[in-house]
Amino acid sequence: MSAYEADALIAKDIDAYLDQHQHKSLLRFITCGSVDDGKSTLIGRLLYDSKMIFEDQLAALEADSKRVGTQGQNIDFALLVDGLAAEREQGITIDVAYRFFTTEKRKFIVADTPGHEQYTRNMVTGASTADLAVILIDARKGVLTQTRRHSYLAHLLGIKNLVLAVNKMDLVAYDQAKYDSIVADYAAFAASIGIAGFTPMPISGYQGDNVTTRSANTPWYQGPTLIAHLETVQLDVAADQKKPFRLPVQWVSRPNQDFRGFAGLIAGGTVKPGDKVRILPSGHMSSVSRIVTFDGDLDIAVAGQSVTLTLADEVDCSRGDVIAAAADPASVADQFEATIVWMAAEPMLPGRPYWLKLGTQLVSAHVQAPKYQVNVNTMEHLAAKTLDLNAIGIANLSTDRPISFEPYSASRDLGGFILIDKMTNATVAAGMLHFSLRRSQNVHWQSFDVARESHARLKNQKPAVVWFTGLSGAGKSTIANTVEKKLLRMNRHTFLLDGDNVRHGLNKDLGFTDADRVENIRRVGEVAKLMTNAGLIVLTAFISPFRAEREMVRQMMAPGEFFEVFVDTPLAEAEKRDVKGLYKKARDGKLKNFTGIDSPYEAPEKPDLRIDTTKMTPDEAAELVIALLLGEL
């Protein structure tokens, strides 16, 4: 029975029809093409031909076709899916629209990515869940820059099934030579970026040639129709089940004292009761006792199923851990090389901590400056210091604790991650891990016998970092200096790290761009942390304009050892004082990226102490800081 002759069976024997449909598989695919490639027309036709359009919708479609369609009196299939233009005008962000249709053999979810501007971000989103990509080419135009971009992105996201749909064959008179030359062009390009194979076909979305029925216009084409190919293309189900077992733990089920189950979606492999497993990252061993589901215990569960496992031993295991085949566990590391696709309007700041979510793990991560950026149109490698919206780059990143992972090429679930801005909570990037860096495998923490507590006890004090932040000329160094003198008289061991002084040495390679400011603060934070390990009370005087970095430093320190002191001097007042003459230079345009003038200052929202320098002297301010340190505030 052909794909679209279902009606007879529905009417004749609904039970047989239902039985057939309950055994369908699912294929998720993405269509890639520009506005003029006929993408909407093709998707519209697939929906139309698979009877996913109801009579009322059809009536509306026919009316719309006559009113605003581009196909004369004929039905304009594109109108079925083009509901998005108006929304685009309203500025609504649309990354992907999902459409659904079904045949006897498969249910299909089509990811349709509209728009030129956000194309990379949108297509990466749609491709992340796709098993197959249909690359559309206008037969009149051949392989274009967009074709290369679409193919590169599909390949980057690990899509192994590519269909090259040479569309609008009706407009080139179904010319075989034309088709062959396009396919040859594409084959050369595909090989050059590592695409192992693809399935070409000549179609017309508008006329319907080789979409659902074989076309009499292309007797020279022996391959399948688009639908026949989509219905029969081999999925990676078998390969996924042959991989070693992985279950990222989502949730621990404890309905009562006697039951502790680990719930998650199996990311790879198969599992049976009795299988030996290793909990990552701890490395604890156990074995599976039961595979618990609402429908009864299972004898076997496979990749793609959501299950709950119980283990034979009472091992520590919680959300974020991965239960893996004992003989072939996933790797654990905290430094990686990755491809990063930047998705936010605000550019990436190397060194700034972002949340990284991979599987069910959420950790803090820093991305270093990219090694290079990839031009998605030409595949050229470009030098880059950061990544802007829609930029793709290769960079190293480090996480604040080890995570379980696999290279993206081996597992989408354990190799794909997102980055989340800690302040706005926006998803700012998607990434794909390549491998862990050897230095994270070979650099271990060395433990010494003299602990940080011993250093502090010898000095008879509690280590602390007093972090002064505020505009240039606010009085940070002056107050810090007064505090240090007072602490010295109290026999306290201190050290003052000053912004200007550090830039003469440790940080003399850094400038004043946002990225450099972040790195400046990161290094100072690390130095301050070492000093607290040595038992010192550290005073720092840095403008440190960004909340995210001040928060990052707070996180580096032991709990209760970080005090943020906001030296609050209004800009007008600081500019009036202008002790170093810098404001005048900045106003004259001789000094770029000056905080408060052409670079932002994010005032603390909840500092441990706020000092209003228009209302108190440096000495009074210093007394307050001492009181803060003594726990008297």
Place this chain on the structure above:
Amino acid sequence: MTLNLTHLRRLEAESIHIFREVVAETDNPVMLYSIGKDSAVMLHLARKAFFPAPPPFPLLHVDTTWKFRAMYEMRERMAAEAGMQLLVHHNPDAMARGINPFDHGSLHTDLWKTEGLKQALDKYGFDAAFGGARRDEEKSRAKERIFSFRSANHRWDPKNQRPELWRLYNTRKAKGESIRVFPISNWTELDIWQYIHLENIPIVPLYFAAERPTVERDGLILMVDDDRFRLKEGEKPVMRSVRFRTLGCYPLSGAVESQAKTLPEVIQEMLLTTTSERQGRAIDHDQAASMEKKKQEGYF
């Protein structure tokens, strides 16, 4: 040996995964339970997700007092069977003003449902609410995210939604913000029916054809479910064999004439007849009230 998962099993696994992510990462989730077939499937999936525990969140029914009687019966029965707490919210303002579908048109939906939902979410401090919306319901829903973020005053900010890659959902939010989560986004109407059939999920009997007292009004067949139904002059309830494709407030839910008394027969009719699901809902026909606008105001 390879085990092939059917499309329904893959959809099921995806939905279960979404439920668990929300429970693991939010403080106070709730399921919006509307008693219809989509809610029935959603509840069934939630029970699967957390078995052997009951779903660790309550059911919330934002009621209008105008649902079919059979729906109220079903609601009590299902909550008890699932072992879940059932919260029912009535907008006190709508109650006091006697808002009803006969006199107040779109104000009825607005006050009882849209405002009622906001009140209930605020009252209990829920930070995540599961809803049964699907992407195939209409053209404009095709682009909907599975996780939809709302500001502290329940506004949907379409410019500030997050890309959803792989199976990774970013659930982080500022204090006061909340998330609407749609675990059955990728299910179609046919999937829902097939799953109900396959899993033997109880649904309100109104989905099956039976002789019911009805009147025909403005092209809709309406059921006279209780004596609050205001008959116009000359109108007299007529017994017709009807069923409902969607269920809501009974004076707003259009029935279809049908003989389909079993689930396979209902599915058969659905596949052979060719009017789309939402046609039976009076709400869509009302003026130019687009779903988009309703959503921005906080309607589900």
